[in-house]
Amino acid sequence: MDCYTANWNPLGDSAFYRKYELYSMDWDLKEELRDCLVAAAPYGGPLVSLLRKPWRKEKAASVTAVLEIYSASACLWPWKSGPVVSLGWSAEEELLCVQEDGGVLVYGLHGDFRRHFSMGNEVLQNRVLDARIFHTEFGSGVAILTGAHRFTLSANVSDLKLRRMPEVPGLQGAPTCWTALCQDRVAHILLAVGPDLYLLDQSACSAVTPFGLAPGVSSFLQMAVSFTYRHLALFTDTGYIWMGTASLKEKLCEFNCNIRAPRSRWCSRPRSKERAVVVAWERRLMVGVMRPRASSILGGLFVLDEDSYLVPELDGVRIFSRSTHEFLHEVPVASEEIFKIASMAPGALLLEAQKEYEKESQKADEYLREIQELGQLTQAVQQCIEAAGHEHRPDMQKSLLRAASFGKCFLDRFPPDSFVRMCQDLRVLNAIRDYHIGIPLTYSQYKQLTIQVLLDRLVLRRLYPLAIQICEYLRLPEVQGVSRILAHGPVQQKDVSDEDVARAINQKLGDTPGVSYSDIAARAYGCGRTELAIKLLEYEPRSGEQVPLLLKMKRSKLALSKAIESGDTDLGDVHGVAFVPTGAPWFCKHQELETLKDLYNQDDNHQELGSFHIRASYAAEERIEGRVAALQTAADAFYKAKNEFAAKATEDQMRLLRLQRRLEDELGGRFLDLSLHDTVTTLILGGHNKRAEQLARDFRIPDKRLWWLKLTALADLEDWEELEKFSKSKKSPIGYLPFVEICMKQHNKYEAKKYASRVGPEQKVKALLLVGDVAQAADVAIEHRNEAELSLVLSHCTGATDGATADKIQRARAQAQKK
Amino acid sequence: MAFPHRLDAPELPDFSMLKRLARDQLIYLLEQQHEVDKLYKVENKPAVSSSEQLCFLVRPRIKNMRYVASLVNADKLAGRTRKYKVIFSPQKFHACEMVLEEEGVYGDVSCDEWAFSLLPLDVDLLSMELPEFFRDYFLEGDQRWINTVAQALHLLSTLYGPFPNCYGIGRCAKMSYELWRTLEEEEDGETKGRRPEIGHIFLLDRDVDFVTALCSQVVYEGLVDDTFRIKCGSVDFGPEVTSSDRSLKVLLNAEDKVFNEIRNEHFSNVFGFLSQKARNLQAQYDRRRGMDIKQMKNFVSQELKGLKQEHRLLSVHIGACESIMKKKTKQDFQELIKTEHALLEGFNIRESTSYIEEHIDRQVSPIESLRLMCLLSITENGLIPKDYRSLKTQYLQSYGPEHLLTFSNLRRAGLLTEQAPGDTLTAMESKVSKLVTDKAAGKITDAFSSLAKRSNFRAISKKLNLIPRVDGEYDLKVPRDMAYVFSGAYVPLSCRVIEQVLERRSWQGLDEVLRLLNCSELAFTDMTKEDKASSESLRLILVVFLGGCTFSEISALRFLGREKGYRFIFLTTAVTNSARLMEAMSEVKA
Secondary structure, X not given: OOOHHHHEEEEOOOEEEEEEEEEEOOOOOOOOHHHEEEEEOOOOOOEEEEEOHHHHOOOOOOOOOEEEEEOOOOEEEEOOOOOEEEEEEOOOOOEEEEEOOOEEEEEOOXXXXXXXXXXXXXXXXXXXXXXXXXXXXXXXXXXXXXXXXOEEEEOOOOOOOEEEOOOOOOOOOOOXXXXXXXXXXXXXXXXXXXXXXXXXXXXXXEEEOOOOOOOOOOOEEEEEEOOOOOEEEEEEOOOEEEEEEOOOOOEEEEEEOOOOOOEEEEEEOOOOOOEEEEEEEOOEEEEEEEOOOOOOEEEEEEEOOOOEEEEEOOOOEEXXXXXXXXXXXXXXXXXXXXXXXOOOOHHHHHHHHHHHHXXXXXXXXXXXXXXXXXXXXXXXXXXXXXXXXXXXXXXXXXXXXXXXXXXXXXOOOOOOHHHHHHHHHHHHHHHHHOOOOOOOOOHHHHHHHOHHHHHHHHHHOOOHHHHHHHHHHHOOOOOOOHHHHHHHHHHHOOOOOHHHHHHHHHHHHOOOOOOOHHHHHHHHHHOOOHHHHHHHHOOOOOHHHHHHHHHHOOOHHHHHHHHHHHOOHHHHHHOOOOOOOOHHHHHHHHOOHHHHHHHHHHHOOHHHHHHHHHHHHHHOOOOHHHHHHHHHHHHHHHHHOOOHHHHHHHHHHHHHHHHHHHHHHHHOXXXXXXXXXXXXXXXXXXXXXXXXHHHHHHOOOOHHHHHHXXXXXXXXXXOHHHHHHHHHHOOOOOOOHHHHHHHHHOOOHHHHHHHHOOOOHHHHHHHHHHHOOHHHHHHHHHHHOOHHHHHHHHHHOXXXXXXXXXXXXXXXXXXXXXX | OOOOOOOOOOOOOOOHHHHHHHHHHHHHHHHHHOOOOOOOOOOOOOOXXXXXXXXXXXXXXXXXXXXXXXXXXXXXXXXXXXXXXXXEOOOOOHHHHHHHHHOOOHHHEEEEEXXXXXXXXXOOEEEOOOOHHHHHHHHOOOOHHHHHHHHHHHHHHHHHOOOOEEEEEOHHHHHHHHHHHHHHHHOOOOOOOOOOOOOEEEEEEHHHOHHHHHOOOOEHHHHHHHHHOOEOOEEEEXXXXXXXXXXXXXXXXXXXXXXXXXOOOEHHHHHHHHHHHHHHHHHHHHHHHHOOHHHHHHHHHHHHHHHHHHHHHHHHHHHHHHHHHHHHOOHHHHHHHHHHHHHHHOOOHHHHHHHHHHHHHOOOOHHHHHHHHHHHHHHOOOEOHHHHHHHHHHHHHHHOOOHHHHHHHHHHHOOOOEOOOHHHHHHHHHHHHHHOOHHHHHHHHHHHHHHHOOOOHHHHHHHHOOOOOXXXXXXXXXXXXXXXXXXXXXXOHHHHHHHHHHHHOOOOOOHHHHHHOOOOOOEEEEEOOOOOOOOOHHXXXXXXXXXXXXXXXXXXXXXXXXXXXXXXXXXEOOEOOHHHHHHHHXXXXX
């Protein structure tokens, strides 16, 4: 253990600081670091350096500045735009380059140009003196100091709103130092002019004095704000450091160090009571820790081999130089408890126990017993798990986790999820800390960042395979994980033709489950690539998903055809597209009659227009006149449609309607809406024979129908006398069998028999059977020598009564066969 | 008497899974999601419930929406406030929401969907219970239900594995199939690697074969449907059947042992079978005469209940038979069947036409008359212009002028058309084709033929041998082919097509038939080469009828299955018959 804590530096009695190497830097920096403009993104983000030299020399045309972005993948390309004042990374890991003329160029991780914006016209003349990029809750902000010593800032670069800060009274030269603060969701500027401090906000400029500042300060040289904007450190020319809250109203501590610090950064541990500021000068690094009660400060010194650059992180400071990249942070409590020399913390004991156990020594039992006696086993396991998270070296992580799992065996009910989750998280962290990936996240940063953001960052770095593996390893739901990654990536490729991109995307994605092409298309559309979006939509199998986006892109024609293709006419309805061929009539037929009519009118569809009016004559009109009028329109339409039959039929109907109306008026009773047949029947039943005849003539009712009609009506009336008269009026066009049938239906055998004799020979047998005269039927059948008739009669012979007849038929049959 | 299946016939897939799924979904939906505690049937009358929330489970129909809106508005007038929820099954249509919006209640009602589309009516019959499908698609050309069909097929393939062999005919079949395929692609991975349980699927549009659906049914189940109307697998037998003053609701499926044995029988056999059965039953009852106490105890505890049950069923079916006999054995029915057969065979057309005319003149039944007219039209490639006019005139005189719209519907659906004066069309064709290239000319010819929408029934019938040549009497007791479902006079076209395709495992060699059906472009085969399917599953065939199927067709295919060792499963948008088809086409006064 001794060697493990070798890089621990005690600061005060209770805290240790340690610095360990993350990577040895592989960058091929030609100049000294101090000659470069450097920016690094927080959360293990990429580094960028811009060689500043060329501007110092006088327009040496041959040497162009080079912008270099480093991480695992380094790329560099010549800088073509104007002089750069400041560099910085936004929260989305976009590189912001603030130029001297106030233009801000935004680049992607791979040096691909995204967009640019300007910090206002005023800047154009006055140039930019200095600029800061800072992070707020909304995103990333830019603050600039112009040549006229005015500040302009924008709190969010993706939603650009420029705020011009008020003038600082009596400001002649550039402020000695300044920084952007973000408090209560508002961005301020804190600046120092010599010994005076000013706080600039939207409306006013107020002079402020740090609480409890030691007298004799002639100038503030440096100020550093903590990661959370909660704390502030001021550094004066006398080597005095004041540390306090960002509101300047409370002093935490102060101390003298008699050095001139070129850079200082906050370094603090979340939830830790102690705060520290890291001050670097020349090649030395000092950590100033403040202790809450005693307002004294202790300084720890680290010696650096080279010029370094400090990057504040959530829980520490990243230090990188030409050759190394290190991380300095306060040793977390759990680690401290376990690894502190001669620690008796349960975690430490457990680790020891496990080691002894591996050595197969009985001491393991002793240690374990000791923990158990104190009842601290659960705590011990938790400590080991937590400490593992804060370890950078996989072997240490492993030994701690092994200890934790060893301790777990002796616990009854220890929830396993914290252990499992830690193992998973560490695997992910180790993977991304890999030299080739180069994202040195600590456990606390990772938790703060969340896995989703991490995945997005991996995607930005085009590390798709790793991102996918992480998703699969963590078993993230596909929609959140894999598919999102797949959907993201390819749209960012810009310089290829739409067709190719779409095809490439399709080839890459194939039919991966959960990938929604419409989502990708929506992204492409978001990037302003409408044509690509349309191409991508072609791959979307669900037409339902295509339509909304197409409509959004104002391609309603295409949307319409897609909706029709989908066969889901409902889609069209939903999005209010006018459907002529399919959906609309269905809907209109039920709901919007007028629209339907217009639709037909438009198409010159007279046939349907006619039908429409007929329907209207039933539905809408109560009065007979209205109905007739509607029918007239219908008839006209039918003529136009060259459907004379329908036109005539409609005209007949009008005639019938009028007539029925007259009948109702004259005779009373109900006639309206009866069919012609029923009208005549009603008349006969009502005894209006004359009128019935008249009607039949007017409407040219065929004879056959009239006979059927009369026959039925008279039989219903049981007016046998009239029926007989009628039957003799002329030769029946329907034969006389129906007469027999109808009489039998009314159970009038007597009448039936009258007609049976008049039935023609072909149907005679049937008629006789109907009236029940089996014997005579048999005779006729035999006479006809008709096999079918014979069997028909035979089938009617029932029981004993017809026995004789049956015999007779059998004999006749036998005879017929003999012949 | 019911023919047993061959011993090697495959097992039917288990539909109880579907039932369970539907039940659980419904319970979850109603109890958990919507906290329903009491169920009522939606009828067009005011709701009596006094509860604080009303939940409607409805089909997405405009009519239902009006009803809901009227209830809400009535409550509003009365100053009541309640919560209203509408659950659409199988899916919500935007038009429905628009109705609610128009009626000014959209804000008061919350909507939900229940994607339930497959109702297992029997061990081999799934129905989507969408009778409106027929009119919506085949008349109005509305394709909104295709999505529902595709969803249903997708559900089936997730439950019973992928279908290795797919065949289909008809525009709707093609569209449904394609939509279903895209659905599968969207969510693939689920069905992949599963062993297929059902080896073949056959999709068929109703308009490929209207003829079969228009014929009078004479197998028992079809006849019961024609006479009493089977609704959702159950039938209401009125007092004339039950010979009491109450009507009786009877479930008709394979669980009814008596029914199961006679359902596929030609009606002429049914009576004989029933009386035989009755005698057997009596004999079984009689056995108890000679029993000692112990035997008697056994008899009572084990057999009596079954016998009683059988007894009850038997009496119901005998009652139904009598009632059918009363209606059908009259001379009219014989004549009717005779005319139908004549139409199918294509002789004595004149006589048949005058029979139909008489039928109309006597006002026998508007639906029946219409059916005969359609049958005449389809078998004859449309009516000759003179008959077309005169029959229509007669019909309008008999049954009312509003049927002018019905005729326009029938014409649009291709059910009742006028014979295109062939010469004029061909003359036009040749004239036009002179003006354009050959390729375009072919297209024009196609266009013309689709314009005329000829049925070509006669040629198809000859090609597929639909009218069996029989020497002597067709023995209905021992059927030889599927024609038995129509007294041996006609093999159902749809079933014959299915048989032919299954035999060939493709549409190969059926080009001429397809051309005659006007479906050259609309038939498809899709076979996967993988032979993961067991030989057992390859003899299991799912037939999907888009637009409805009749019990006769089901019986015919069941027969075919028994002959060839297949088992057929049926999925239909609804069980239909001639009357339902005609009613769907009729315009009735509002």
